[in-house]
Amino acid sequence: MYLPRLIARNALRHKLRTALTVLGLVIAVLAYGLLQTVVDAWYAGAAAASNARLVTRNSISLVFPLPLSYENRIRGVEGVTQVARSSWFAGTYRDPKNFFAQFAVSDNYIDLYPELILPPEQRADYRRDRRGALVGRQLADQYGFKIGDVIPLKGTIYPGTWDFVVRGIMEGRDESTITRQMLFHYEYLNESIRKKAVGKPDQVGVFILGIDNPDNAAAVSRRVDDVFRNSLAETMTETEQAFQLGFVAMSNQIIAAIRVVSYVVIVIVMAVMANAMAMSARERTTEYATLKALGFGPGFLSMLVFGESMLICIVGGAIGMLLTPPAASFFKQAVGGVFPVFTVSQETAVMQAACALVVGAAAAIVPAVQAARVRIVEGLRAIG
Known part of the structure; x- marks a missing residue:
């Protein structure tokens, strides 16, 4: 039971840094969710179209x-x-x-x-x-x-x-x-x-x-x-869905750009999170050496770092996900009905959660390995 308590205390040791990191994650997850919802709204007409209806037009x-x-x-x-x-x-x-x-x-x-x-x-x-x-x-x-x-x-x-x-x-x-x-x-x-x-x-x-x-x-x-x-x-007949997708295809480059930006936001926050965890690991080198001297193994030290990173990302991701639906509703009203359907899908919510977890895991890999490999003599040399 002491491992979760240690993880929570480590996360709250530098409250300002942790708060800013969580804020960055909230903004990233929120931005990702809104951008993906814009893409979904773009395809809403085609998604709602029926394959049981055909459209005949001039070829x-x-x-x-x-x-x-x-x-x-x-x-x-x-x-x-x-x-x-x-x-x-x-x-x-x-x-x-x-x-x-x-x-x-x-x-x-x-x-x-x-x-x-x-x-x-x-x-x-x-x-x-x-x-x-x-x-x-x-x-x-x-x-x-x-x-x-x-x-x-x-x-x-x-x-x-x-x-x-x-x-x-x-x-x-x-x-x-x-x-x-x-x-x-x-x-x-x-x-x-x-x-x-x-x-x-x-x-x-x-x-x-x-x-x-x-x-x-x-x-x-x-x-x-x-x-x-x-x-x-002459005529060209196709399903209504294919007909609608023909209009969406005219904006493929814009949609692709929005998708790229949504993932770039996540990559940037991953770098910020990795830097924050690296700073935390460097500051605690002496503590990790002391824990090793007391008999705690490399796996325990890795779990400390990994758990702290995941805790911060879970909190930031959860807040971002909770804020996405009201933000989407506000955005829909702000743009004046440009998107008739603008709701956050379950797929988007799942992707938000997955991105938060991936950021937490990726950001902790290097600091966790460094903590596990710290040498007792080198770590304790910094005392005094």
């Missing part, structure tokens, strides 16, 4: 739409159960900085997204209103939208001011569901294009496909693309 680029007439032909492909339309609107709300995702969709669009929960009465109201819109809970909370509110959007792709009436608020099935988007009637957009001549009517950005078996996603994708091969607008 050249998303910039080029597909003819509305493709819908019936896609519906006839073996393995396809549902086909919904979705066109990117790209309007701005009051100020260009207030930008969020808006999609003109067909009425069956929400049937393909069971993770979006909408009360039946709100859906009925939405269907009855030509200018009706559905907003996600995260978006409604961010801007204070309520049912019955009018949302004026200034079009960029489609010029002019477009007024939409909130008829429903979509809740997420769980915290991982992104609900920071607005949906409105594709027919309203298409009819307005015809009347205002602000674009070419009967064009669709992408088709969302429901399939009978997720295991047949690749085969169904090939069948759809084969239907339109050598046409004026």
Whole structure:
């Protein structure tokens, strides 16, 4: 029982140094957790995407739409159960900085997204209103939208001011569901294009496909693309997850840089911790020699150093891990909804704990070996 007491007393002998070391570990573990959470938030859309849904787009680029007439032909492909339309609107709300995702969709669009929960009465109201819109809970909370509110959007792709009436608020099935988007009637957009001549009517950005078996996603994708091969607008069909990852891939270098920085922080703190333990070991050379003279073996001395290092890292790591969730919540609010989903995952927490333990073990290796090898005569020579 005296070994843990000795370890605790050694750790508290230089209270200021220990406190500063613990503070450094707290900051490092906290920074690592936040940086990894940023990376997770970047992939949140792709992680929440379903392999049971396919996306059909123009094979050249998303910039080029597909003819509305493709819908019936896609519906006839073996393995396809549902086909919904979705066109990117790209309007701005009051100020260009207030930008969020808006999609003109067909009425069956929400049937393909069971993770979006909408009360039946709100859906009925939405269907009855030509200018009706559905907003996600995260978006409604961010801007204070309520049912019955009018949302004026200034079009960029489609010029002019477009007024939409909130008829429903979509809740997420769980915290991982992104609900920071607005949906409105594709027919309203298409009819307005015809009347205002602000674009070419009967064009669709992408088709969302429901399939009978997720295991047949690749085969169904090939069948759809084969239907339109050598046409004026060839298609590219892929799973929704692959479609989302295509957007994430555009930021791969940024994500890689964030990952590198998160590990660099840990390496720097490891060096600081190793230096602190080396200082402690040098200061206690005489004590280690005395303990050896009293009959304590090299293993006992190594455990003293190793235990002190692990204790400091466990305390610092635990505090850092406890502070990460509230810090993530504060960060999410501070950035103004840039990340719809910004929660600390269990994997991140496990990695934080692992990093703290690795730092503690690595920092203690050299000082522990030195303490075990100290010679009694050389150690006691410093007395007086």
